[in-house]
Amino acid sequence: MIAGFWFFILQDGLFKKTLIMFGDKYIYLRKKMMYHKRICFLTLVFMSFVCKVSAQDYAPSPYYDSQIVSLWVSENLNPFDSDFIIKANIFWSGPSVYLSEYTYKVGSSNINGDVSYVINRKTSSIVDNPQVIYFCKIYGCSSYLRPCDDVSHSPKTPDWASRVSITCLYWMTVTMKQSVLGFVKTTYHNANGVGMSSYSRSYYDGISFN
Amino acid sequence: MKILKNVFIAVCVLLINGCNQKEEVVSIQKSEAYYDGLLQEKMKEAGIVNTSYFKVEMDWLSMEGKGHDDIMRDMDKVIAIFKESYEHEYDKKLKQTMLFMSVVKANGLEKKEQFYQQLYKLKTAKERVDLYVSEHLKFSQEVAIAKKAKDEVLQDEIIAKYKYLFLVVRANDGSFVPGPYLERKEGVTYAIEKYENAVLRD
Numbered sequence: 001m002i003a004g005f006w007f008f009i010l011q012d013g014l015f016k017k018t019l020i021m022f023g024d025k026y027i028y029l030r031k032k033m034m035y036h037k038r039i040c041f042l043t044l045v046f047m048s049f050v051c052k053v054s055a056q057d058y059a060p061s062p063y064y065d066s067q068i069v070s071l072w073v074s075e076n077l078n079p080f081d082s083d084f085i086i087k088a089n090i091f092w093s094g095p096s097v098y099l100s101e102y103t104y105k106v107g108s109s110n111i112n113g114d115v116s117y118v119i120n121r122k123t124s125s126i127v128d129n130p131q132v133i134y135f136c137k138i139y140g141c142s143s144y145l146r147p148c149d150d151v152s153h154s155p156k157t158p159d160w161a162s163r164v165s166i167t168c169l170y171w172m173t174v175t176m177k178q179s180v181l182g183f184v185k186t187t188y189h190n191a192n193g194v195g196m197s198s199y200s201r202s203y204y205d206g207i208s209f210n
Numbered sequence: 211m212k213i214l215k216n217v218f219i220a221v222c223v224l225l226i227n228g229c230n231q232k233e234e235v236v237s238i239q240k241s242e243a244y245y246d247g248l249l250q251e252k253m254k255e256a257g258i259v260n261t262s263y264f265k266v267e268m269d270w271l272s273m274e275g276k277g278h279d280d281i282m283r284d285m286d287k288v289i290a291i292f293k294e295s296y297e298h299e300y301d302k303k304l305k306q307t308m309l310f311m312s313v314v315k316a317n318g319l320e321k322k323e324q325f326y327q328q329l330y331k332l333k334t335a336k337e338r339v340d341l342y343v344s345e346h347l348k349f350s351q352e353v354a355i356a357k358k359a360k361d362e363v364l365q366d367e368i369i370a371k372y373k374y375l376f377l378v379v380r381a382n383d384g385s386f387v388p389g390p391y392l393e394r395k396e397g398v399t400y401a402i403e404k405y406e407n408a409v410l411r412d
Contacts, residue, residue, distance in 0.1 A: 072390075118350060118354060120349065120350050120353045120354075120369075121353070169386070169388060171376070173346065173347065173350040179269055180292075181284040181287060181288050182269050182272040182273045182281075182284060183266060183267070183268055183269065183284070183285070183288040183292075184266070184267050184269045185264070185265070185266050185292055185295070186264075186265045186267070187264050187299055188262065188264075188343065188347055189263075190306065190343065191390060192346075192376060192389050192390070192391070193376065193377065193378075193386070193388055193391070194388055194389045194390060195388055196388065197385065197386040197387070197388050198385035198386060
C-alpha cells in the first residue's frame with residue numbers, strides 16, 4: 001500500500017519537471033499526464049490488492065491425507081495360485097511438508113504360499129506450492145467458505161491454499177513361493193516404475209479440493 | 211467268555227500288525243535324485259522349462275510318509291496345475307521383453323550396450339525372455355548386497371549402472387506414467403532411462 005502510494009507520488013513529480021522544461025508543449029503534456037495519472041491510479045489499485053494477499057505470510061491450515069496404491073498384483077487366474085497384492089500406503093501432511101510411506105501385502109492363499117519382495121529402487125518426493133484461491137462468502141451456497149465457481153457469487157475473498165504434488169515410484173522384485181502337494185514353485189516378477197507419480201491435490205482450510 | 215476275550219485280543223493284535231505291515235510297504239520311496247530327474251522329464255514333456263523366473267522343486271520335508279504311488283499321482287496333478295501358471299507367466303514376461311526390445315530398436319540403440327547385443331543375438335523368444343528377466347534379477351541381487359552393507363553410494367552406482375534396463379514412459383505433458391509396462395499404449399512416449407536426456411522427474 002505504502003509502496004504504491006510513493007510510486008504514485010514519484011511518477012507525478014517526475015512529470016511536473018518535464019512540464020517545466022517543455023513549457024510551450026503544455027497541452028500535449030497535460031493530456032499525457034492525465035493519461036499517466038490514470039495508469040498510476042490503476043497501479044495503486046492493483047498494488048493494494050497484491051498487498052492484501054501478500055501482507056500475510058503463506059500459512060495455510062495444516063492438512064494431512066493418504067492414498068493407497070497397488071504396486072503389484074498376482075494376476076494368475078488359476079485357483080491354486082495365491083491371490084496377492086502388494087500395496088503402498090502413502091501419507092503426507094503439510095504445510096511444512098512431510099511424506100511417509102510403507103508397503104505391505106494383502107491377499108489370501110488357498111494352498112501354502114509365500115510372497116516376499118525387495119525394493120531395489122525408490123523415488124519419493126512432495127512439493128507444496130502456494131496457491132491463491134477465492135472463496136465464496138454467500139451463506140447457503142454449497143461451497144460456502146470454499147472455492148466457488150459461481151460467477152454471480154462475488155465479491156470473493158482471496159486467500160492462500162496449498163497445491164501439493166506427490167511422487168512415489170518403486171522398482172521391485174517380487175518372489176512368490178507356492179507349495180502344492182509337496183512341490184514348490186518359485187516365480188520372480190519385475191515391478192518396475194510402479195506406484196504413484198505426478199499426483200496433485202489442493203487443500204484449503206485442511207480440506208482437499210481439486 | 212475267557213476264550214472269547216482271548217480271541218478278541220488276538221484279532222486286535224493281528225489287525226494292528228497288519229496295519230503296520232501295510233504302512234511299511236507303502237512308505238518305500240526311491241532316491242531323491244530319481245524323483246528330481248523324473249520331475250524334470252515330466253515337466254519337459256508338458257512344455258515347462260525351469261528358467262530364471264520359474265522354478266519347480268520338490269519339498270522333501272512334506273514328502274515324508276508318502277508312498278511311491280502317492281508321489282507319482284501328485285506329480286502328475288501338480289504338473290497339470292503348474293503348466294497353466296507357467297504359460298501365464300511366460301506370456302507376461304514375453305510382453306515385457308517385446309516392449310523393451312521394440313523401444314531399444316525404435317531409438318536405434320541395438321549396438322550401444324553389450325546387453326542389447328546379447329539380447330538381439332539370441333534367436334528364440336524363450337531365450338530372450340530368460341536373459342531379460344535374469345538381467346533384472348542380477349540388478350536386484352547386486353542392490354541387495356549393497357543394501358545389506360548399508361552402502362548408499364554403491365547403491366546409487368549400481369542403479370546408475372543398470373539404467374539401460376529401465377523404461378521411461380511419459381505422457382504428452384511430460385509426466386511419468388507408472389508401470390507395469392506390458393503393451394504399447396497410445397499417447398505416451400517410450401524411452402530407455404540411460405539414453406533419455408531429461409532426468410527422471412522427482
